[in-house]
Amino acid sequence: MSGESPEKDLNSAGSIRFGDFVYAVETGELLDETGHPVHLRHQSSEVLAFLVDRMGETVSKDDLFDNVWARKAVTDDSLSQCIADIRRALNDADHKIVQTIPKKGYRLVPTSSSGEVPPTAWLSKVARMGGPRIAVFGLIAAVALVFVAFWGLGREQHASSEDLPLPSKPSIAVLAFEDLSVGPDANYLSDAIAEGIIVDLSRYSELFVIARNSSFSFRDSTTDVSKISRALGVRYLLEGSQQKSGSQLRVTVQLIDAIEGRSLWSHVYNSDLGDVFAMQDEIVQRTVATVAQRVINFEGQKAIRSDEAKLTALLLHWKARQHLFSFTPEGNEKARLSNLAAIEADPTQPYGYVGLTFVHINRYRWGWTDEDLIVELDAARRYARKAVQVAPEYYDAHTAMAYMHIQEGELGKSVARFRKALDLNPNDTSAMAALAEALTYGGRAEEAEDLMLRVVRLDPLHQDWIKWNLAWVQWHTRNCDDALETMNGMSEIPPMAYRVLAIIQMCRGNKDEARKAVEQLISFDPEYSLQDVLHNYEGKYVIDADLERVLNDLREAGLPE
Template identity: 35%
Template sequence: MSDLGEVSRKLVAVFAADVEGYSRLMGTDEVGTLKRLTERRAILDRLIADHRGRIANTAGDSVLAEFGSAVDAVQCAVAAQTALAEANAGLAPDRHVNFRIGVHIGDVMVRAGDLFGDGVNIAARLQTMAEPGSVLISGATYDQVRKVLPMTFMDLGVQQMRNIQEPIRAYQVVAPGDAREMAPTRVADTDSPPPMPDKPSIAVLPFENMSGDPDQEYFADGMVEEIITALSRFKWLFVIARNSSFTFKGKAVDVKEVGRRLGVRYVLEGSVRKASGKVRITGQLIDAVTGAHLWANRFERDLTDVFALQDEVTVAVVSAIQPKLLQTEIVMAARRRPENLTAYDLFLRAMQQFYRSTREGLAETMRLAHRALELDPRFGLVAALASAAHMQNVVWGYAVDPQFDKKEAVRLVRLALSIDDDDPDTMALAALTSAFMVGDSESEIEMVDRAVALNPNSFRAWSSRGHVYRVAGLPEEAVQSFERAIRMSPIDPLLHRTFTGMGFAFIELHRFGEAIVAGKKALRQNPSYSLAHRCLAAAFALLGRDAEAREAAARLLELDPAFTIGAFVARGGQSNSKLMVEGLRKAGLPE
């Protein structure tokens, strides 16, 4: 017979659940609550057994179970919340028995079948943070299940938990089809404000219905939910869930207080007014720390198809504020003292240099990105950014040792994908770099299509898709992707590259006049971008406008005195078509 005091250790997935407001329910209806709890526990116990779990500790309204697999534990938690919600259906809200569930994979101590230790405590803290009816998991659990389960995981940022030495990143589990119902956090109800996340953070408040028509509430609320969902696709952005934002619905709010209570830097607010068959939507983005207004706009549309209108306004709002947020963060990073730099600040500074599209800018991008990787070797996006900079150093003719830069670009692409292959921006930059440095079109198209699928609101994903498809010999599809990118972010600081890529695609399609228009648009964005002058020189020459072609060629040689067609072909590899080379020759550029 084993010693009941014997303690052993093992690694398990800990499942912690308890009933929200149990004391209140018992105080209201002791007999009825006990009956309903018994019924719910039967459901919970059955599902734990069905998912190969073992109940370890129980105490009244709480359940602690262990699973050998994080996947089994999370699947059980989601199935349990679904079944428990069905059990509550038809009951008055004050008679609902709602569970909160937390899951963490970690090392635990086992004594007489009961579980103890930090692994248990973290699961219990996650459970107390969860909204009734929802599931929160730790970052360690997320790493185990994110590629396996067909669910969305909403990043709630790093959380400091009571009596837990190290902060823990938390994720909300959203089962397929439940994105709106299972998106709450308890941040707004806490007594002390939560810490700011370690990345840009935003809350979207309910838009005010100014129509005097209560029926328009659903339209305004639905549109805000769509905006929240769209913003949540940007993994570098921390987005407060709908249920926390909507606690401010119908209240006169101080934006600074909202930012403090929700722990966010930015707040988006707005209003909706319906009149005479039209709807007018206004929105404004505010820095909740300083109170400064960063962006404001008004959208007026015919109120015909409500859902199409919601989609249209969502795209317009998200495509306007996403680059504005990133630009604001870059400016703030530039103002910080150098000794305070972190990996994320270095990434922001590298992005600022990347936008310049110059020899010096690329060199600084690479330096800053490599420093960021030294601080955080698991920063997948910064590895992808560094790879793109090394690639451009080769393609644009700036590299002192092109073979070294090419090898570094390929190495960093592989590193980025090994770290994070489900981040749309990382996938987009990796596909872009690989298209120019490797030339495996099938693989690169698959990567960039995945980036677009992960975030259809991303300028970077659509613009990269345009370049990848052009290099793959599909210029028509490339043009459509570039057009989508421009629609996503009509004021993006990288538009000059998008317009130039579109110009190259138009040349492939023998649409030389449109290539000239695109090239000129690129130069209005960045007059020193040498690739735009290449586009114009070739397009003018192929159209027979020789004087303008020679003028564009001369400007190109001012910016890139060492330019030769031979070097251009060699460093661009498969990305340079015969038609493009023919145009450069006709423009009189040196061989």
């Protein structure tokens, strides 16, 4: 006997299928449908390999820290980034492949297998139980599959005549928070927190938010979340609880997809009651920023996989956002087409015009076009004006116009317009991050860094472009060690972001690493040069020395003239 378990022997050969992807067990590579390796950061690959080795089992965070990081001091965020990286590589937006088991860990569930590897590791355990047990297990599995099929195909038709249909917008209800404290003031503070979240979520015109009276009517109810969602006609529920102990308060919040019956996000806030109003505002702002972006991003990922003919203008716009954030010419073109479809679906809505503003700005800034660059800038300006004209009270329309002003070198107008967007929606972290860019060009990098750190605090589940922006700002403040750590926190560095990585490495004195970053940039665009950088920043920097520092660092790192 070799001493290895039968399960380990089974996992030593063959391949495992995850949707359109295949994991080659022998080489430890994740392959796409064409057989090409899918890029994963080293640590993410290690996490995936460990989950594959224990496929079908619930693997705790401690197990992953002990085996992947070898007990090195790392934060939960490092693991979260790896899990997000794996899910992104597998197109697992629904978390059906890499499942989160609340308070326990993660479980990897493949779709099918080939070679010698069974569909899941737990099947090999069942096989060792013996024939009768397999028969019973097979019957249970068959019943489960029938149930899943019925639920998946029929959930749109299962509602009773009293159930409300889902609105066209992503819909959410904030339930009354459960107060686990005792005393005469029970429920008052929890109601204030929940009501504050309702008010601030309502600022997002993309969301359909149930009013307080209806959502609070389920207080002390034992009704399950699926019934509440049907009664209110919403997909998402935010529930929470609070408990006071002396001068300390613990507030727990959880975002639930009631249709799928799973938790999308949860967080625990521990605060001092010394300044109760500041504490309340902090919890409300951080929760709203996270929940709103979580729902928006989740809906956008679903939209990519949906039938365009059935999407509203808003969902088409969100689909475009997901493509836009790939920061590639191909993604930008897909975003352009989706936003044009959004306008065609409903030209009275601002969403497509907002999206096209950013599409044409990308074409202007990065040269992703066959048109004259001035034509692209004019197109961006035209769409930004149309967005504000169609929806003067829509915060994102003003963000688009503000970003347009940055390209024109009108920093004063840009900052004022960003302030307008944030007046309309104080929790819009995307507007805050873009404002930080304008402040940096204006020679106010320290102020911009403080603002970016606030963005990260308000939106802990922020997208990678936020890290890119923060690292760029940190380079300007010469906080380059933190800038490198920020860049390394990205699940995948977009091609154009290697430009920022190069100047960060130069700032840290790592010329060899800076040259490698420039090589990555040139491999993506062989004709990219300092002239392209100059075009990208021309007329934006108030302090000439800041622009010269960028150009000199990239020149030393090997970017051609």
